[in-house]
Amino acid sequence: MAKKSGVQVQKLQIVHARDDHSDPRDYLFQDPDYKEEDQERLDAFNNGDWYMLGIFVRAELVVNGTIQTVQSPGIWAIESDSGEDYLNEVAGEEYEVLLGILKELGVKPSQVPPIGDAKQRDE
Amino acid sequence: MGSTRRPRVVEAAPRRAPAKLEEIRVVVEHDPDPDVSYLEQEDFEERLAAFQAGEFSFVGVHAEADVVIEGVVQTLTSGGLWGIESNSVENESGEEYLREIVVQEYEELRKILKTVGVPTSELPQAFEVKIEWRE
Numbered sequence: 717m718a719k720k721s722g723v724q725v726q727k728l729q730i731v732h733a734r735d736d737h738s739d740p741r742d743y744l745f746q747d748p749d750y751k752e753e754d755q756e757r758l759d760a761f762n763n764g765d766w767y768m769l770g771i772f773v774r775a776e777l778v779v780n781g782t783i784q785t786v787q788s789p790g791i792w793a794i795e796s797d798s799g800e801d802y803l804n805e806v807a808g809e810e811y812e813v814l815l816g817i818l819k820e821l822g823v824k825p826s827q828v829p830p831i832g833d834a835k836q837r838d839e
Numbered sequence: 840m841g842s843t844r845r846p847r848v849v850e851a852a853p854r855r856a857p858a859k860l861e862e863i864r865v866v867v868e869h870d871p872d873p874d875v876s877y878l879e880q881e882d883f884e885e886r887l888a889a890f891q892a893g894e895f896s897f898v899g900v901h902a903e904a905d906v907v908i909e910g911v912v913q914t915l916t917s918g919g920l921w922g923i924e925s926n927s928v929e930n931e932s933g934e935e936y937l938r939e940i941v942v943q944e945y946e947e948l949r950k951i952l953k954t955v956g957v958p959t960s961e962l963p964q965a966f967e968v969k970i971e972w973r974e
Contacts, residue, residue, distance in 0.1 A: 779951045779954050780947075780950050782916070784915050786908070789911050817911060817913070820857035820909050820956070821858070821955050821956065822857075
């Protein structure tokens with residue numbers, strides 16, 4: 717008989733968290749040939765047209781009747797206006813990391829809702 | 840003629856604990872949303888007046904542990920006990936009551952930590968757990 721895990725996954729969320737610790741100046745202005753474009757990008761950032769973002773996946777678990785949350789470490793310093801495909805790709809990678817964490821807790825991937833069922837939350 | 844096979848003995852690698860305990864504490868913090876309806880009962884007028892005069896507030900107590908799972912730090916917590924009158928745990932006379940709640944919350948968290956695979960050898964005794972007061 718398979719050992720029953722004492723950990724159940726209740727909910728899954730893809731979290732888009734504002735990353736105020738990252739600064740685009742850390743990577744802009746590296747190439748003098750793109751100085752003008754980089755300046756425009758920085759002006760748009762300073763104007764609030766875009767911001768830095770972190771993406772991670774969070775699972776709400778029930779362990780011994782108590783709700784716990786565990787989450788992937790996240791990818792940070794992502795430009796908020798990156799294409800949706802890229803943002804989804806990052807979320808998919810974070811989901812895989814979370815599956816590894818949950819596996820250590822005895823939760824099989826088949827017991828975890830698919831990434832497509834996860835709701836997005838902005839924090 | 841049957842040949843006898845020498846049994847091969849392979850030493851299994853010791854299983855790594857799935858979760859490693861990094862820190863454990865019991866937190867006492869302000870309860871921002873207490874249910875104070877019991878103060879509206881008969882015979883609680885003085886207590887209600889004391890509360891309204893700011894003589895006491897409410898706190899919650901929970902145990903929490905930082906555990907490393909697959910290289911990522913996660914914080915796991917007990918359910919917590921809320922709506923505790925602050926002056927029942929703050930002063931010397933409340934020490935015993937606070938200790939009672941600490942043990943209760945810690946035991947709950949201990950079970951959770953055991954379930955997620957923290958070796959019991961890493962879990963301290965209840966009296967060894969530090970109490971952290973948070974604003």
